[in-house]
Amino acid sequence: xxxxxxxxxxxxxxxxxxxxxxxxxxxxxxxxxxxxxxxxxxxxxxxxxxxxxxxxxxxxxxxxxxxxxxxxxxxxxxxxxxxxxxxxxxxxxxxxxxxxxxxxxxxxxxxxxxxxxxxxxxxxxxxxxxxxxxxxxxxxxxxxxxxxxxxxxxxxxxxxxxxxxxxxxxxxxxxxxxxxxxxxxxxxxxxxxxxxxxxxxxxxxxxxxxxxxxxxxxxxxxxxxxxxxxxxxxxxxxxxxxxxxxxxxxxxxxxxxxxxxxxxxxxxxxxxxxxxxxxxxxxxxxxxxxxxxxxxxxxxxxxxxxxxxxxxxxxxxxxx
Amino acid sequence: xxxxxxxxxxxxxxxxxxxxxxxxxxxxxxxxxxxxxxxxxxxxxxxxxxxxxxxxxxxxxxxxxxxxxxxxxxxxxxxxxxxxxxxxxxxxxxxxxxxxxxxxxxxxxxxxxxxxxxxxxxxxxxxxxxxxxxxxxxxxxxxxxxxxxxxxxxxxxxxxxxxxxxxxxxxxxxxxxxxxxxxxxxxxxxxxxxxxxxxxxxxxxxxxxxxxxxxxxxxxxxxxxxxxxxxxxxxxxxxxxxxxxxxxxxxxxxxxxxxxxxxxxxxxxxxxxxxxxxxxxxxxxxxxxxxxxxxxxxxxxxxxxxxxxxxxxxxxxx
Numbered sequence: 191x192x193x194x195x196x197x198x199x200x201x202x203x204x205x206x207x208x209x210x211x212x213x214x215x216x217x218x219x220x221x222x223x224x225x226x227x228x229x230x231x232x233x234x235x236x237x238x239x240x241x242x243x244x245x246x247x248x249x250x251x252x253x254x255x256x257x258x259x260x261x262x263x264x265x266x267x268x269x270x271x272x273x274x275x276x277x278x279x280x281x282x283x284x285x286x287x288x289x290x291x292x293x294x295x296x297x298x299x300x301x302x303x304x305x306x307x308x309x310x311x312x313x314x315x316x317x318x319x320x321x322x323x324x325x326x327x328x329x330x331x332x333x334x335x336x337x338x339x340x341x342x343x344x345x346x347x348x349x350x351x352x353x354x355x356x357x358x359x360x361x362x363x364x365x366x367x368x369x370x371x372x373x374x375x376x377x378x379x380x381x382x383x384x385x386x387x388x389x390x391x392x393x394x395x396x397x398x399x400x401x402x403x404x405x406x407x408x409x410x411x412x413x414x415x416x417x418x419x420x421x422x423x424x425x426x427x428x429x430x431x432x433x434x435x436x437x438x439x440x441x442x443x444x445x446x447x448x449x450x451x452x453x454x455x456x457x458x459x460x461x462x463x464x465x466x467x468x469x470x471x472x473x474x475x476x477x478x479x480x481x482x483x484x485x486x487x488x489x490x491x492x493x494x495x496x497x498x499x500x501x502x503x504x505x506x507x508x509x510x
Numbered sequence: 511x512x513x514x515x516x517x518x519x520x521x522x523x524x525x526x527x528x529x530x531x532x533x534x535x536x537x538x539x540x541x542x543x544x545x546x547x548x549x550x551x552x553x554x555x556x557x558x559x560x561x562x563x564x565x566x567x568x569x570x571x572x573x574x575x576x577x578x579x580x581x582x583x584x585x586x587x588x589x590x591x592x593x594x595x596x597x598x599x600x601x602x603x604x605x606x607x608x609x610x611x612x613x614x615x616x617x618x619x620x621x622x623x624x625x626x627x628x629x630x631x632x633x634x635x636x637x638x639x640x641x642x643x644x645x646x647x648x649x650x651x652x653x654x655x656x657x658x659x660x661x662x663x664x665x666x667x668x669x670x671x672x673x674x675x676x677x678x679x680x681x682x683x684x685x686x687x688x689x690x691x692x693x694x695x696x697x698x699x700x701x702x703x704x705x706x707x708x709x710x711x712x713x714x715x716x717x718x719x720x721x722x723x724x725x726x727x728x729x730x731x732x733x734x735x736x737x738x739x740x741x742x743x744x745x746x747x748x749x750x751x752x753x754x755x756x757x758x759x760x761x762x763x764x765x766x767x768x769x770x771x772x773x774x775x776x777x778x779x780x781x782x783x784x785x786x787x788x789x790x791x792x793x794x795x796x797x798x799x800x801x802x803x804x805x806x807x808x809x810x811x812x813x814x815x816x817x818x819x820x821x822x823x824x825x826x827x828x
Contacts, residue, residue, distance in 0.1 A: 203644070210645050218657060334733075334787035336740045339759055339780030345768055346777075449652030453741055457763075467653065468745055471660050479657055486653045494648055 196502055204495040211487040216261055219480050220254060236277055244272060270484070271477035275469065280481040283466060288485065290357060291462030294378055295451050298385030303440065306390045310397025314405060315424060325394060333391030337450045341384040341457035353377050355459040381458040385450050392443055400435040404428045434505055441497030444490045534722050537800040538793070547793035554786060558604035567594040569601050569753070577772040587774035589758070590765035598758055599778060605754035606783070609670055610736040616674025617735070618681060618728055625685025626712060626720070630693055636686070643682050651676040652741060659747040666749040673738045681727050685720055692719045726797035733790035740783050755779045 245251065247269065248260055264270075270280035306329075313325040332340070345354045353359065359373050404410070405428055413423045452464035459465065463482060470478035538544045557564065567573050571593065578588035586595035628639040655672050662668045692698060698715050706714070736755075742748055743756030744763070758779040762768075767775040 207645055207648050211649055214649075214654075218661060330788055330791060331784070334784040334791060336737060336744075336756075336759070336780055336783050336787075338741070338744050338763075339776075339783065342759075342763065342768060342776055342780070346773060349768070444650075448650045449741065452652065452656070453744065456745065467656060471656060471745055471747065474660070479660060483653045483657050487649055490650045491648055 193502060197499065200495055200498045200502075204491050207491045208488055211484065211491070212262070212265065213258075215480055215484055215487075216258055219476060220257060220261075236272070240272065240277070265484075270481040273478045274475040275473045275478065280477050283478065284463065284481055284485050287461065287463045287466040290460065291451060291455070291464065294381050294455075294460060294462060295385065295447060297378060297382040298450075298454075299389060299447060301382065301386035302389030302393050305386070306393025307397050307436070309390075310394045311401055311424070311429060313394065313398040314401030317402065317405075322398075326398065329391040329394035329398075331391070332387050333395065335388065336453075337384065337388050338453040338457050340388060341381070341454055344380050344384055345457070348380060352379050354380060357461055381454045381460050384454050384457070385447070388450055389443065389447065393440065396440070396443075397432070397436055400432040401428060403435070404432040407431070434501060437497055437501055437504065441494050444493050448486045448490055534725055534797060537797050541796045541800075543792045544796035547789040547791070547796070550785060550789040551793065554603055554782075554789075555607060557600055558607050561600040561604045565597040565600045567597045569593065569597055577767065577770050577775060580774050586778055587772065589775050590761060590767065590772075595774060595778065598753065599755070599782060602753055602755040602758045602779060603782060603786075605666070605752050606736055606739060606756065606786070609666065609673070609739045609754060610732045610786075612670040613673035613677065613735040613739070614728055614731045616671065617677040617731055618724065620675065621678030621681025621727075622685055622724060624678065625682040626689050626716065628682070629686040629689025630708070630712060630716060632690070632693075639682070640686070643679050646676070647679045647683075652738065655738060655742060656745060656747065659742055664747050664749050666752050669739060669742060669747070669749065672742075673735050677731055677734055677738075681724070681731065684723060684727055688720050688723050689716055692716050722797065723801055726794050726801060729790050729794035729797065733787040733794070736783060736786055736790075755783050759783075 247264060248257065248271070250257065252260070268281050270284070272278070273280050273283055276283070309325045309329065313322045313329075316322045335343075348354070353376055357374070357377050358370070359377075365373065410423060410427060413427050414420075418427075448464075451462065452467055454460065455462045455464035456468045463485060466478060467482040467486070469475070470482060538548050572591060573594055574584065574588045574592050576588070576590055576592050578584065578592065580587040584594050584596070586599070589595055589598055624639050624643065628636040628643075655676055658672045659668060662672070693716065698711060701711050701715055739748070739754060740756035740759065743754055744760045746760065748754060748757045748760065756779075759776060762772070762775040762779070767773075
C-alpha cells in the first residue's frame with residue numbers, strides 16, 4: 191500500500207511529541223521550587239482523606255523518578271489531579287470547558303478559512319492592482335492587532351446590540367429551545383468574530399503568497415499556452431496546487447488559535463479551556479494549569495497529525 | 511535585457527539586486543512599504559529612548575481626575591490613576607520595545623546557533639537538532655509561556671527569557687536551509703581545503719551570506735515577541751513594576767475603562783502595539799520577499815488578461 195510507512199511515521203511522531211510535552215509538563219511542575227507548585231496534594235479546604243488519596247495516587251512520598259512513572263500511569267487512566275480552586279477532578283473541569291470551547295473556536299476558524307481563502311486568491315489574481323493593495327493592507331492590519339485588544343474594540347462597537355460576556359443569559363428562565371439557541375448564537379457572535387478576524391488576516395497573507403508561488407510555475411504557463419480560460423487555470427491548476435502549502439500553514443497556525451482562544455475567552459468571559467487556563471493562572475491553581483496545558487498541546491498535536499495525513503491524501507507525490 | 515525574448519505575460523517587479531550584502535538597504539530604499547515600516551520603527555524607538563526627556567508629565571504623578579477626558583493639556587486623556595496617557599504610552603513603548611528586542615536577541619542566538627550548526631555540519635547533528643526543532647514547533651508556545659511565567663513569577667527578565675526560548679524555531683529552520691546552500695558553494699569548499707577552521711569558515715564566509723535573512727527574520731520575530739508580551743501582560747503575568755503597552759491595556763481592562771466609556775485609555779495602547787507589529791511585518795516581509803525571487807514572477811494575473819492586444823504593449827507592463 192502506498193505510504194503506509196508515511197502514516198506510521200507521522201503517528202509515531204505525534205505520539206512522541208505528546209510524550210515530550212508530558213515530560214516537560216512533569217518537569218516544569220515537579221522540579222520547580224516551592225511546595226505549592228510541586229505538591230499536588232496541597233488542595234486548599236480539602237479533607238485529610240482527599241489529600242491522603244492524592245498523595246497515594248501520585249506517590250508524592252517517593253522519588254522524583256518513581257513519581258514520573260506514577261504520573262504517566264495516572265495520565266493513562268485520565269487522572270489529572272484535583273483542582274485547587276473548586277476541589278473537583280481536573281479532568282472533569284476540563285471536559286466541561288472543552289465542550290464550550292469547541293463551537294466558538296470552530297465557528298471563528300471556518301469564518302477565517304472561507305474569507306481568508308477568498309481574499310487571498312483575489313489578491314494574488316489581481317496582482318499589482320489596487321484590489322491587491324487593499325486586501326493585503328486590511329489583512330495585515332487585522333493580523334497586527336493584539337487579539338484581546340481587537341475583542342475589546344468589538345465590545346466598544348457592539349455594546350448594547352450584542353451580549354459581550356458569558357455564554358448564555360442567566361435570566362432567561364426555562365426558555366424554549368429556539369429562544370435558547372438564539373441566545374447562544376448571540377453570545378457566540380463576538381468571541382467567534384474576534385478570533386475569526388485575527389485568523390482571517392493571517393490566512394489571507396498565507397493564501398496569497400501560496401497562490402503567487404504557484405502562479406509562477408511553468409505548468410501555469412503551459413496551461414495558458416494551451417489556450418485555457420484564465421478562470422479554469424485559476425481554479426483547476428493554480429488553486430488545487432496551492433492548497434498543499436495552505437493546508438500545512440493552516441495546521442501550523444493552530445498554535446495561534448489556541449493562544450487566541452485563551453485571550454478571547456478571557457475578554458468575553460467564555461467558560462472554555464482558555465478561560466480555565468486564565469483562572470488557573472490567577473488563582474495559582476497548578477493542577478488545572480498543568481492539565482490545561484496538556485489538553486491544549488494534545489489538541490494541537492492531534493490537528494497537526496490530521497493536517498499531515500490530509501496533505502498525504504492531497505499530494506500523490508508523497509510516498510515516505 | 512532583450513525585449514523580444516521576454517514572455518508577454520511576465521511581470522517583473524524590479525531588476526534583480528546584484529549584491530546580497532546591500533540588499534537590506536536596497537529593499538528599504540526601493541519599497542515604500544519597507545521604508546514606511548522602517549521609518550515608523552525608528553520614530554517609535556526614538557520616542558522610547560527619549561521618553562525621560564520628551565514625556566510631558568511624570569509617570570507616577572496624578573495630574574487630574576481618574577479617567578479624565580482628553581483636553582488640550584492631555585491630548586489622550588488620563589488613565590485610571592489620573593496619569594497622563596501620552597506620558598504612559600511613551601514609557602510603555604519603551605518597555606515593550608526593550609522586551610521585544612531582548613527576547614528576539616535571545617531567540618536569534620539560540621535559533622541562529624542551532625540553524626548554523628544543523629546546516630553546516632549536516633548528518634547526525636542536523637537530524638537531531640531538526641528533530642528537537644520539530645517538537646518545539648508543534649508545542650503551542652503561548653500556553654507554555656503562560657505556565658513558565660506563572661511558575662517563575664512575574665518579572666521583566668523572566669518574560670524576556672520565556673519568550674526568547676520559545677520563539678527560535680522558525681529562525682533555526684530558515685537559517686539552516688540557507689546555510690545548507692551556502693555550504694555547497696565553491697569558495698566555502700575552497701576555504702576549507704586551504705585549511706580554514708570551521709569557526710573561521712562560519713564567521714567569515716557563511717554568516718555574512720546568511721545575515722540579510724537573519725535580519726529579515728529578526729524583524730519578524732520582534733513583532734511576535736511584542737505580541738506575546740502584550741498577551742502575557744493581559745493575562746496578569748507581566749512585571750507589575752514595569753509599565754509596558756500590554757500592561758496599559760490590562761490596567762484599563764481590569765479597571766473597567768470600557769464600561770466607564772474611557773475609550774482613550776484602551777484604544778491608543780492597542781493601536782500602538784498594532785502599529786509596531788504592522789511596521790515590523792512590512793519591513794520583515796519586504797526583506798524576505800526580496801530574498802526570495804520566486805515570488806517576483808507570475809505567469810497568470812488579472813492584468814495579464816485585461817490587456818487584450820498582445821502587440822504594441824507599453825514597456826511598463828513587461
